Amino acid sequence: xxxxxxxxxxxLIKARRNQILDAATQVFATKGFHGATIRQIAQQxxxxxxxxxxxxxxxxxxxxxxLNRLNESERRKEDMTQEVGGDFxxxxxxxxxxxxxxxxxxxxxxxxxxxxILRTPELRNHYYTQVIEPTFSLTEPIFQTWIAQxxxxxxxxxxxxxxxxxxxxxxxxxxxxxxxxxxxxxxQFPEVMTALILHxxxx
Amino acid sequence: xxxxxxxxxxxLIKARRNQILDAATQVFATKGFHGATIRQIAQQxxxxxxxxxxxxxxxxxxxxxxLNRLNESERRKEDMTQEVGGDFxxxxxxxxxxxxxxxxxxxxxxxxxxxxILRTPELRNHYYTQVIEPTFSLTEPIFQTWIAQxxxxxxxxxxxxxxxxxxxxxxxxxxxxxxxxxxxxxxQFPEVMTALILHxxxx
Amino acid sequence: xxxxxxxxxxxLIKARRNQILDAATQVFATKGFHGATIRQIAQQxxxxxxxxxxxxxxxxxxxxxxLNRLNESERRKEDMTQEVGGDFxxxxxxxxxxxxxxxxxxxxxxxxxxxxILRTPELRNHYYTQVIEPTFSLTEPIFQTWIAQxxxxxxxxxxxxxxxxxxxxxxxxxxxxxxxxxxxxxxQFPEVMTALILHxxxx
Amino acid sequence: xxxxxxxxxxxLIKARRNQILDAATQVFATKGFHGATIRQIAQQxxxxxxxxxxxxxxxxxxxxxxLNRLNESERRKEDMTQEVGGDFxxxxxxxxxxxxxxxxxxxxxxxxxxxxILRTPELRNHYYTQVIEPTFSLTEPIFQTWIAQxxxxxxxxxxxxxxxxxxxxxxxxxxxxxxxxxxxxxxQFPEVMTALILHxxxx
DNA sequence: GATGAATGAGAATTCATTCAT
DNA sequence: TATGAATGAATTCTCATTCAT
Numbered sequence: 001x002x003x004x005x006x007x008x009x010x011x012l013i014k015a016r017r018n019q020i021l022d023a024a025t026q027v028f029a030t031k032g033f034h035g036a037t038i039r040q041i042a043q044q045x046x047x048x049x050x051x052x053x054x055x056x057x058x059x060x061x062x063x064x065x066x067l068n069r070l071n072e073s074e075r076r077k078e079d080m081t082q083e084v085g086g087d088f089x090x091x092x093x094x095x096x097x098x099x100x101x102x103x104x105x106x107x108x109x110x111x112x113x114x115x116x117i118l119r120t121p122e123l124r125n126h127y128y129t130q131v132i133e134p135t136f137s138l139t140e141p142i143f144q145t146w147i148a149q150x151x152x153x154x155x156x157x158x159x160x161x162x163x164x165x166x167x168x169x170x171x172x173x174x175x176x177x178x179x180x181x182x183x184x185x186x187x188q189f190p191e192v193m194t195a196l197i198l199h200x201x202x203x
Numbered sequence: 204x205x206x207x208x209x210x211x212x213x214x215l216i217k218a219r220r221n222q223i224l225d226a227a228t229q230v231f232a233t234k235g236f237h238g239a240t241i242r243q244i245a246q247q248x249x250x251x252x253x254x255x256x257x258x259x260x261x262x263x264x265x266x267x268x269x270l271n272r273l274n275e276s277e278r279r280k281e282d283m284t285q286e287v288g289g290d291f292x293x294x295x296x297x298x299x300x301x302x303x304x305x306x307x308x309x310x311x312x313x314x315x316x317x318x319x320i321l322r323t324p325e326l327r328n329h330y331y332t333q334v335i336e337p338t339f340s341l342t343e344p345i346f347q348t349w350i351a352q353x354x355x356x357x358x359x360x361x362x363x364x365x366x367x368x369x370x371x372x373x374x375x376x377x378x379x380x381x382x383x384x385x386x387x388x389x390x391q392f393p394e395v396m397t398a399l400i401l402h403x404x405x406x
Numbered sequence: 407x408x409x410x411x412x413x414x415x416x417x418l419i420k421a422r423r424n425q426i427l428d429a430a431t432q433v434f435a436t437k438g439f440h441g442a443t444i445r446q447i448a449q450q451x452x453x454x455x456x457x458x459x460x461x462x463x464x465x466x467x468x469x470x471x472x473l474n475r476l477n478e479s480e481r482r483k484e485d486m487t488q489e490v491g492g493d494f495x496x497x498x499x500x501x502x503x504x505x506x507x508x509x510x511x512x513x514x515x516x517x518x519x520x521x522x523i524l525r526t527p528e529l530r531n532h533y534y535t536q537v538i539e540p541t542f543s544l545t546e547p548i549f550q551t552w553i554a555q556x557x558x559x560x561x562x563x564x565x566x567x568x569x570x571x572x573x574x575x576x577x578x579x580x581x582x583x584x585x586x587x588x589x590x591x592x593x594q595f596p597e598v599m600t601a602l603i604l605h606x607x608x609x
Numbered sequence: 610x611x612x613x614x615x616x617x618x619x620x621l622i623k624a625r626r627n628q629i630l631d632a633a634t635q636v637f638a639t640k641g642f643h644g645a646t647i648r649q650i651a652q653q654x655x656x657x658x659x660x661x662x663x664x665x666x667x668x669x670x671x672x673x674x675x676l677n678r679l680n681e682s683e684r685r686k687e688d689m690t691q692e693v694g695g696d697f698x699x700x701x702x703x704x705x706x707x708x709x710x711x712x713x714x715x716x717x718x719x720x721x722x723x724x725x726i727l728r729t730p731e732l733r734n735h736y737y738t739q740v741i742e743p744t745f746s747l748t749e750p751i752f753q754t755w756i757a758q759x760x761x762x763x764x765x766x767x768x769x770x771x772x773x774x775x776x777x778x779x780x781x782x783x784x785x786x787x788x789x790x791x792x793x794x795x796x797q798f799p800e801v802m803t804a805l806i807l808h809x810x811x812x
Numbered sequence: 813g814a815t816g817a818a819t820g821a822g823a824a825t826t827c828a829t830t831c832a833t
Numbered sequence: 834t835a836t837g838a839a840t841g842a843a844t845t846c847t848c849a850t851t852c853a854t
Contacts, residue, residue, distance in 0.1 A: 012817095016817095032319075032322040032323070034236075034238075035237075035322075037843085037844065037845085038844075038845060039844085039845095047818080047819090048818060048819045048820055049819085049820065049821095049845090049846085050818070050819060050820065050821095050846085050847080050848080051817080051818055051819070051820095052846095053845095053846065053847080054816095054817065054818075058845085058846085059844095089405075111321075114321060115318040115319065115321045115322040116318065117380075118314075118317060118321070118376065118379050118380070119235040119236075119238075119318040120235070124379070124380050124381055125381065128380045128382065132377070132380060132382070150406060151405070151406065152404040152405055152406060153404055153405075153406055155395065155398070155399075156388075156391060156395050158384045159384065159388055159391050159392060159395045160395055160399065160404070162374070162377055162382065162384055162385055162392075163370060163374070163392065163395060163396055163399060165373065165377065166369070166370050166371075166372075166373025166374040166376070166377050167366060167370045167373055168369075169369075169372075169373035169376050170368065170369025170370055170371065170372040170374075170376065171365070171366070171369040171373075173321065173369070173372050173376060174335070174365055174368065174369050174372065176321050176327070177320075177321070177327050177330065177331045177335060178327055178328065179331065179335070179365065181361045181362065181365055182365055182369075185359075185361070185362055188359060188362050189362060189365075189366065192358065192362045192363055192366060195358070195403075196358075196366060196399075196400065196403065197399065197403060197404055198403045198404055198405040199402075199403040199405055200398075200399065200400060200401045200403035201355040201356055201400055201401055202292075202354070202355055202356075202401040202402055203353060203354065203355060203356055240826085240827060240828085241827075241829085242827080242828095245837095250835080250836090251835060251836040251837055252828090252829085252836080252837065253829085253830080253836055253837065254834080254835055254836070254837095256828090256829070257834070257835075261828080261829085262827095262828065262829090438728035438729070440643035440644075441643075441728070443847085443848060443849085444848075444849060445848075445849095448816095453814080453815090454814060454815040454816055455815080455816065455817095455849090455850090456814070456815055456816065456850085456851080456852085457813080457814055457815070457816095459849090459850070459851080460813070460814075464849080464850085465848095465849065465850090517727075520727060521724040521725065521727045521728040522641075522724065523786075524720075524723060524724045524727070524782065524785050524786070525641040525644075525724040526641070530785070530786050530787055531787065533786065534786045534787055534788065538786060538788070556812060557811070557812065558810040558811055558812060559810055559812055561801065561804070561805075561810065562794075562797060562801050564790045564794070565790065565794055565797050565798060565801045566801055566805065566810070568788065568790055568791055568798075569776060569780070569798065569801060569802055569805060571779065571783065572775070572776050572777075572778075572779025572780040572782070572783050572791075573775050573776045574775075574779065575775075575778075575779040575782050575783065576774065576775025576776055576777065576778040576780075576782070577775040577779075579727065579775070579778050579779070580741070580771055580774065580775050580778065582727050582733070583726075583727070583733050583737045583741060584733055584734065584737055585737065585741070587767045587768065587771055588771055588775075591765075591767070591768055594765060594768050595768060595771075595772065598764065598765050598768045598769055598772060599772055601809075602764075602769065602772060602805075602806065603805065603810055604811040605808075605809040605811055606804075606805065606806060606807045606808040606809035607761040607762055607764065607769070607806055607807055608698075608760070608761055608762075608807040609759060609760065609761060609762055621838095646822085646823065646824085647824060647825080648823085648824095656839075656840090657840045657841055658824090658825085658840085658841065658842095659825085659826075659827080659839070659840060659841065659842095660838080660839055660840070660841095662824090662825065662826080663837095663838065663839075667824080667825085668823095668824065
C-alpha cells in the first residue's frame with residue numbers, strides 16, 4: 001500500500017523549499033539581500049520565521065538556493081546549444097535568443113542575486129566556476145572548429161568569446177538599470193547582435 | 204579683506220572628504236556596502252568614527268560620494284570623445300580604449316559601488332540618468348551621421364548602441380567575477396572589439 | 407477479567423520514562439540543562455521530539471525526574487545506614503564508603519543536575535529538604551548517643567555534622583572539576599576521611 | 610599639564626567594567642547565567658544593552674570577568690597564608706577562617722558562577738587550574754614539612770589535602786543550598802573544623 | 813501512542829548615529 | 834573640528850512546545 005511514501009514526503013519538502021525560494025527571490029529583488037529580513041520573506045511565504053530555518057540553514061543559504069535553482073534552468077537551456085546543427089549563422093541567433101530568454105524568464109531571480117554575486121567573493125567564485133566558465137569551455141571548441149573550417153576569421157578566441165559573453169551580461173545589467181529599450185525591445189536584440197557579431201557595422 | 208580664507212578652508216574640507224572616500228572605496232570594495240562598518244572606514248582613514256559624520260550625513264552618502272567622484276572622472280574622459288576626428292574606425296578603438304582605461308583606473312571604485320547601484324532603485328536611477336543615458340545621447344547623433352554618410356549600415360540604432368555599451372559593462376562584470384583573461388588581457392580588448400564591431404567574425 | 411492490564415501498561419510507561427531519563431541524564435551531563443535541547447535528548451533516546459512531551463510536561467520536569475530517580479537510589483542506600491552495628495569506627499567508614507559509592511555510581515546524574523540544583527531556588531529547596539536535611543535528622547541522634555556514651559567529644563553537633571556532610575559534597579564537586587586524585591583514588595577516601603574524622607592529623 | 614591622561618581613562622574604564630560586573634554578579638546570582646539576559650544586566654547597571662559590549666565581547670566574558678575578579682581577591686588572601694608563623698595549629702584556624710571569610714564576602718559572586726563553572730568544561734578547567742590546583746601546590750610542601758618535623762601523622766597527603774579542600778567547598782555548597790546552620794553559624798566553622806582536623810572526634 | 817513539521821516568542825549581538833568633552 | 838563612549842533599534846537564529854496526521 002504505502003508504495004511511495006518517501007516521494008510524497010520529498011515532494012512536499014521540495015514544494016516548501018520552492019515556496020520559500022519564491023518568496024526570497026521576490027523580497028531580495030526588491031530590497032536586496034541585506035535589506036531583506038527573514039521576517040519579510042516569511043511573511044511573503046505566509047509561514048513562520050522559524051519554518052525557514054527548517055529548510056535553509058542560514059539566510060545566505062537562501063541566496064545559494066536561488067542561485068542553484070537558476071543554474072538548473074540554465075543547464076536545461078545548455079542542452080539546446082548542442083542540438084544546433086552546422087549552420088553557424090543560425091547558431092548564433094538561436095544561442096543568443098535562448099540566453100536572453102532565460103534572462104527574461106528569471107529576471108527577478110537575477111535581480112535578486114546578481115548584486116550579491118558581484119559583492120561576495122565566495123558567490124563570485126561559485127557563479128564564475130559553475131556558470132560562466134562552463135560556457136567558455138563549451139563554446140571554445142565550437143569556435144575553433146569554425147576557424148578550422150574557414151567559416152570565421154582567426155581571431156583571438158579567448159578575448160572574442162569573453163566579449164560576446166560580456167554583451168549578454170551587459171544587457172542584463174542594462175535592463176537591471178531600467179533602460180527602456182533593453183526592456184521593451186528585448187526580443188530585437190538577438191538578431192541585431194547576430195548581425196553585428198557576424199558582419200559588423202561597416203559597409 | 205580676507206579674500207581667500209575659504210578656498211583654503213574648502214581645500215582642506217575637500218582633502219578630508221577625499222581621504223574618507225578613499226577609505227570608503229577600499230572598504231566597500233572588500234566588504235561591500237552593508238558588510239562595511241563606519242568603524243572600519245574610520246580606521247582605514249585613520250580618523251574617529253564621529254569625524255566621518257562631519258563630512259557625510261549618512262553611510263549612504265559615502266556611496267553617493269564615491270559615485271559622484273567616479274562620474275567626474277568619467278566626464279573628463281567624455282571630452283576626449285569629441286576630440287576624435289572623422290576617422291570612425293579609429294574613433295571606435297580610441298573610444299573603447301578610453302572606457303576600458305577608466306574602468307581599469309577606477310576598478311576598485313566600481314567594485315565598491317556597482318553591486319549597490321544594481322540593488323538600490325535610487326542609485327540605479329541616479330547612475331543611469333547621470334552616466335549611461337548621457338552616453339547614449341552623445342553617441343546616437345554621431346552614429347546617425349555615419350549612417351547618413353553611408354559609412355555604416357542602417358541598423359536599429361538604439362539596440363545597436365545598447366549592445367555596444369553592454370559589451371563594455373559586461374566586461375567590467377566579467378572582470379569583477381575574477382575572469383583571468385579579462386584581467387590579464389584587458390589591453391587587448393579594444394582592438395578585438397573594434398574589429399568585431401566593424402567587420403564581424405564571418406569571413 | 408483483565409486483572410493486570412495496567413501493571414503491564416504501567417511498566418511500559420515506566421520503561422519509556424526511564425529510557426528518556428537516561429538520555430536526558432547523558433545529554434544534561436555533557437551540555438548542561440540549558441545547553442541541552444529536547445531534540446538532542448530525543449535523538450539520544452531514539453524517539454521523536456513530541457514523544458518526550460507525552461511522558462514529561464516540560465523540559466524542567468526531566469530534571470526533576472532525574473533528581474527523583476537519584477533520590478530513590480539514595481534512599482535505598484540510607485537503609486544500609488541503619489544496618490550498621492554499634493562499632494562507631496566502622497560505622498564511619500561504611501557510611502562514607504556507601505555515600506562515595508553512590509556518587510560514583512550515579513556520577514553522571516549528579517553532573518547533570520547539581521549545577522541546576524545550585525542555581526534554581528526551587529530545586530535547591532527540593533534537594534535540600536528531600537536529601538540533605540533527612541541526612542542530618544538521621545545522623546544527629548546517632549551522634550548524640552555516642553556523645554552520651556562518651557565515645558566522642560562533646561562537640562558542636564550541628565556544625566560538626568555539616569562539616570562532615572560538606573566533606574562528601576565537596577569531594578563530589580572536586581571530582582566534577584576534574585581533579586585526578588579525586589577520580590583515580592576515589593576508593594582511598596573513605597579510610598583517610600575516617601581516620602581524619604576520628605583521630606585527626608596531629609600526633 | 611596633561612600629566613595622567615591615561616590613568617584617568619584607565620580608571621574610568623575599570624570603573625565601568627566593575628559597574629557592569631557588579632550588575633552581572635547580581636543578576637547571575639538570582640537567575641543563573643542562562644536565565645539572565647543582557648537586557649536585565651544592562652538595566653541593573655543602568656546603561657544601554659550595547660554599552661556592555663564595549664567592555665565585554667560576549668555574555669560569557671562577563672562570567673569570566675566575575676571569575677577573574679574573584680581570583681584576584683582570593684590571591685590577596687593567599688598572601689596571608691605565607692605570613693602565618695610556625696604554629697601549625699593556629700595556621701589551620703587562620704587559614705580556614707580566611708577561606709570562609711572570602712566565601713562570605715564574595716558569596717553572591719560564587720553563587721553567580723559556581724553552577725556554570727561546574728557545568729562548562731572550559732570554565733571547570735579554568736577554575737581548577739587557576740584556583741584549586743595552586744592551592745594544592747601551595748599547601749602540599751607545608752604539610753610535608755610538618756610530617757618531616759613529626760608534627761602530624763604520615764598520612765596520604767594528596768587525599769588528605771583534597772579532603773580538607775572539599776570540606777571548604779562543601780560548606781560553600783551547603784550554604785548555597787540554604788542550610789540555616791551554615792548561614793547563621795558560619796563564624797563557628799573554622800574552629801570546629803580545626804579541632805576536627807587536628808584531633809578528631811574520638812575521645 | 814508516536815511523529816516531526818510548524819510555530820513564534822525571545823535572546824545575543826551589531827552598528828549607524830549622536831553628543832558631551 | 835575631532836573624538837569615541839554611549840545608545841538602542843533592529844536582526845538573525847534557536848528551541849520549547851503544540852498539534853494534525
